[in-house]
Amino acid sequence: RAKNDSRGTFSFFEAGMDARAQSRRKIETELREAVQGDTLRPYYQPLVDLSSGRITGFEALVRWPHPERGMISPAEFIPVAEETGLINAVGGLMLRRACTDAAQWPDDVHVAVNLSPLQFRLGNLLSLVTDTLKQSGLPARRLELEITETLLLEKSSEVLATLHALRALGVRISMDDFGTGYSSLSYLRSFPFDKIKIDQSFVRDLAANPDAQAIVRSIISLGKGLGVTITAEGVETEAEVNCLRNEGCHEGQGFLFSRARPNAEIVGLLKTQGNWSSPAGAALVA
Numbered sequence: 001r002a003k004n005d006s007r008g009t010f011s012f013f014e015a016g017m018d019a020r021a022q023s024r025r026k027i028e029t030e031l032r033e034a035v036q037g038d039t040l041r042p043y044y045q046p047l048v049d050l051s052s053g054r055i056t057g058f059e060a061l062v063r064w065p066h067p068e069r070g071m072i073s074p075a076e077f078i079p080v081a082e083e084t085g086l087i088n089a090v091g092g093l094m095l096r097r098a099c100t101d102a103a104q105w106p107d108d109v110h111v112a113v114n115l116s117p118l119q120f121r122l123g124n125l126l127s128l129v130t131d132t133l134k135q136s137g138l139p140a141r142r143l144e145l146e147i148t149e150t151l152l153l154e155k156s157s158e159v160l161a162t163l164h165a166l167r168a169l170g171v172r173i174s175m176d177d178f179g180t181g182y183s184s185l186s187y188l189r190s191f192p193f194d195k196i197k198i199d200q201s202f203v204r205d206l207a208a209n210p211d212a213q214a215i216v217r218s219i220i221s222l223g224k225g226l227g228v229t230i231t232a233e234g235v236e237t238e239a240e241v242n243c244l245r246n247e248g249c250h251e252g253q254g255f256l257f258s259r260a261r262p263n264a265e266i267v268g269l270l271k272t273q274g275n276w277s278s279p280a281g282a283a284l285v286a
């Protein structure tokens with residue numbers, strides 16, 4: 001509700017705060033219902049090997065089909081889920097569904113699941129992953145877990161121990177949104193990542209902007225020096241993919257190849273997958 005300030009003038013600031021708080025509360029209530037009603041689903045976006053054009057795996061991205069508002073973007077509700085602790089339930093159900101779905105895919109296709117830093121704080125992440133792999137029958141080597149630099153900000157020894165234990169299971173660990181944190185390089189020394197995902201902000205304008213090109217080139221050579229797979233996120237154009245391929249980037253992910261799709265479409269997509277390394281750029285129609 002809007003309030004008056006001491007001079008009696010209408011305060012747009014407070015009115016704005018109220019509206020935001022209300023919309024957050026509404027999202028929280030409805031998200032809780034969605035979790036309880038089990039209506040959240042992973043959609044899967046392909047990761048493409050840039051030299052062969054083949055799909056190597058898929059990233060699971062949470063989708064919330066809302067009865068009135070259509071699909072709600074995770075950008076809108078993940079922050080609320082993190083503030084309210086609901087992210088633990090969301091993360092748990094995404095992991096279960098992703099592993100169960102991927103167990104039905106061909107054996108050389110992996111699945112990548114995003115983890116929130118909060119999931120590490122609960123203290124049961126290792127057993128959750130171990131149990132989920134066992135129940136789904138997915139081999140550990142076909143699961144990749146994506147974390148962001150914020151997780152490593154706290155420099156917690158428990159977090160590092162959990163990451164090492166996950167990796168000892170055979171699960172791969174990848175650093176998401178690389179370059180958007182403020183101390184990226186030191187984190188690479190604190191843990192042996194299997195993959196680095198170059199944030200899409202660097203991929204944008206890659207073909208036109210020499211600065212973006214220089215940054216991407218140095219991330220790729222850094223990754224190669226460390227012996228990790230380099231994936232470029234947010235690949236939207238042929239120009240970008242050509243540039244990335246020239247720089248020796250291993251993998252790409254983006255709307256050029258495909259948007260995230262429901263599991264029902266994945267097996268069909270794998271059967272008919274185009275060769276994206278062809279100059280014709282057989283991008284899938286979303």
Ligand code: C2E
Pocket residue numbers: 045060061062073074075078090091094114115116146176177200233234235236253254255256260
């Ligand atoms: P992310 O992990 O970096 O995922 C990549 C995001 O980039 C996805 O957005 C994807 O749809 C989008 N994207 C892919 N290709 C392109 C492209 O060519 N152009 C553009 N403009 N965007 C592209 P989405 O699905 O909206 O997810 C946003 C973020 O929400 C994710 O970023 C991730 O941080 C978070 N998120 C999604 N699902 C989960 C989840 O299950 N758990 C957690 N903790 N976070 C999740």
Ligand code: MG
Pocket residue numbers: 059114146176
């Ligand atoms: Mg991700």
Ligand code: MG
Pocket residue numbers: 176177197199233
């Ligand atoms: Mg990312």
Ligand code: MG
Pocket residue numbers: 177200
């Ligand atoms: Mg991102």
